[in-house]
Amino acid sequence: xxxxxxxxxxxxxxxxxxxxxxxxxxxxxxxxxxxxxxxxxxxxxxxxxxxxxxxxxxxxxxxxxxxxxxxxxxxxxxxxxxxxxxxxxxxxxxxxxxxxxxxxxxxxxxxxxxxxxxxxxxxxxxxxxxxxxxxxxxxxxxxxxxxxxxxxxxxxxxxxxxxxxxxxxxxxxxxxxxxxxxxxxxxxxxxxxxxxxxxxxxxxxxxxxxxxxxxxx
Amino acid sequence: xxxxxxxxxxxxxxxxxxxxxxxxxxxxxxxxxxxxxxxxxxxxxxxxxxxxxxxxxxxxxxxxxxxxxxxxxxxxxxxxxxxxxxxxxxxxxxxxxxxxxxxxxxxxxxxxxxxxxxxxxxxxxxxxxxxxxxxxxxxxxxxxxxxxxxxxxxxxxxxxxxxxxxxxxxxxxxxxxxxxxxxxxxxxxx
Numbered sequence: 001x002x003x004x005x006x007x008x009x010x011x012x013x014x015x016x017x018x019x020x021x022x023x024x025x026x027x028x029x030x031x032x033x034x035x036x037x038x039x040x041x042x043x044x045x046x047x048x049x050x051x052x053x054x055x056x057x058x059x060x061x062x063x064x065x066x067x068x069x070x071x072x073x074x075x076x077x078x079x080x081x082x083x084x085x086x087x088x089x090x091x092x093x094x095x096x097x098x099x100x101x102x103x104x105x106x107x108x109x110x111x112x113x114x115x116x117x118x119x120x121x122x123x124x125x126x127x128x129x130x131x132x133x134x135x136x137x138x139x140x141x142x143x144x145x146x147x148x149x150x151x152x153x154x155x156x157x158x159x160x161x162x163x164x165x166x167x168x169x170x171x172x173x174x175x176x177x178x179x180x181x182x183x184x185x186x187x188x189x190x191x192x193x194x195x196x197x198x199x200x201x202x203x204x205x206x207x208x209x210x211x212x213x214x215x216x217x
Numbered sequence: 218x219x220x221x222x223x224x225x226x227x228x229x230x231x232x233x234x235x236x237x238x239x240x241x242x243x244x245x246x247x248x249x250x251x252x253x254x255x256x257x258x259x260x261x262x263x264x265x266x267x268x269x270x271x272x273x274x275x276x277x278x279x280x281x282x283x284x285x286x287x288x289x290x291x292x293x294x295x296x297x298x299x300x301x302x303x304x305x306x307x308x309x310x311x312x313x314x315x316x317x318x319x320x321x322x323x324x325x326x327x328x329x330x331x332x333x334x335x336x337x338x339x340x341x342x343x344x345x346x347x348x349x350x351x352x353x354x355x356x357x358x359x360x361x362x363x364x365x366x367x368x369x370x371x372x373x374x375x376x377x378x379x380x381x382x383x384x385x386x387x388x389x390x391x392x393x394x395x396x397x398x399x400x401x402x403x404x405x406x407x
Contacts (some may be wrong), residue, residue, distance in 0.1 A: 025343055025346065028343050029346030030393050031389070032344075033354055036347065037351065037358075072390060083346075088344060091239060091328055126237075148312050150304070152301045152305055153305065199388065204383055204386040207387045211387070
């Protein structure tokens with residue numbers, strides 16, 4: 001495969017108008033397609049197998065894809081565009097519009113876009129984005145169930161836990177510890193993913209530089 | 218599409234306004250309307266998993282939670298939680314049926330157009346690129362993973378996976394560059 005990159009990073013040339021497709025547009029399209037492909041294949045597999053923390057795992061893989069993509073794109077709004085492409089691909093894969101995953105991808109992309117736009121591209125922003133999205137996967141079901149069932153569902157959850165705790169002789173304060181443990185796992189996963197995504201992006205950038213040097217020799 | 222979104226919003230408002238007293242004259246007309254607009258939306262009730270879920274909310278919760286202050290056929294249950302469960306079931310049914318109605322009446326092309334109307338810059342361009350490169354991406358993904366399997370057998374499984382991902386990403390960026398060059402060449406030619 002021949003590389004014709006202008007620099008060690010793929011240069012943004014959004015200044016070129018209309019007829020010429022910009023490099024950023026191509027990269028957004030391609031990374032959006034990878035994200036969409038992943039959502040179809042791994043997403044459906046995880047859902048089918050009902051793996052615990054499936055949502056967090058799927059979000060982690062998505063983060064690696066769009067954060068690596070964003071490293072090579074200098075355009076604001078690119079993560080949201082990638083998300084829009086991925087969401088539409090997921091819609092096409094089923095044949096009809098499925099509202100849940102469609103909204104989840106867009107919310108994910110929106111949060112990531114805001115954070116990366118504020119904190120720019122660096123290891124800290126990558127970790128922050130991944131941790132935020134990973135933690136968001138914990139509260140997402142509660143938000144969606146709150147919308148669907150109303151406020152009463154929270155009271156039912158709390159009462160059910162108290163009742164179960166009473167049956168198995170568990171102190172209700174353990175709920176805080178269980179929650180803390182769950183949050184810690186998600187935090188660690190997000191931290192690792194953010195760290196990994198940035199390292200991966202740097203490594204890929206270096207690999208491209210090496211390939212370019214080989215080609216120029 | 219606009220018409221269905223408006224109807225959807227009306228139904229969702231009904232779902233949010235629902236209470237123990239108002240549920241029957243709010244919920245029943247909505248079910249009827251959804252049945253008339255898009256009958257397939259109601260097919261959800263024929264799924265046993267869904268029925269089991271509704272059954273558990275409607276009867277499981279009042280039997281398990283709250284003060285068991287009411288009796289039916291000698292079985293004690295909580296009247297307060299029965300009221301809450303009924304409202305919850307009606308609210309969730311209206312929302313789920315409404316979503317199915319609006320999505321059943323919307324095509325993926327209309328969703329794509331919606332993004333364009335949201336003024337997402339270059340969405341149609343980006344989307345057409347994504348659809349064009351999908352087969353190439355599958356090929357690159359397969360190749361990257363086969364290539365990396367020739368790495369030293371004693372290397373750690375995570376290191377192997379990492380190398381595979383690096384190769385995949387380099388391949389993807391190469392594809393992006395090739396696509397970009399081809400497009401430019403094609404445009405210059407014309």
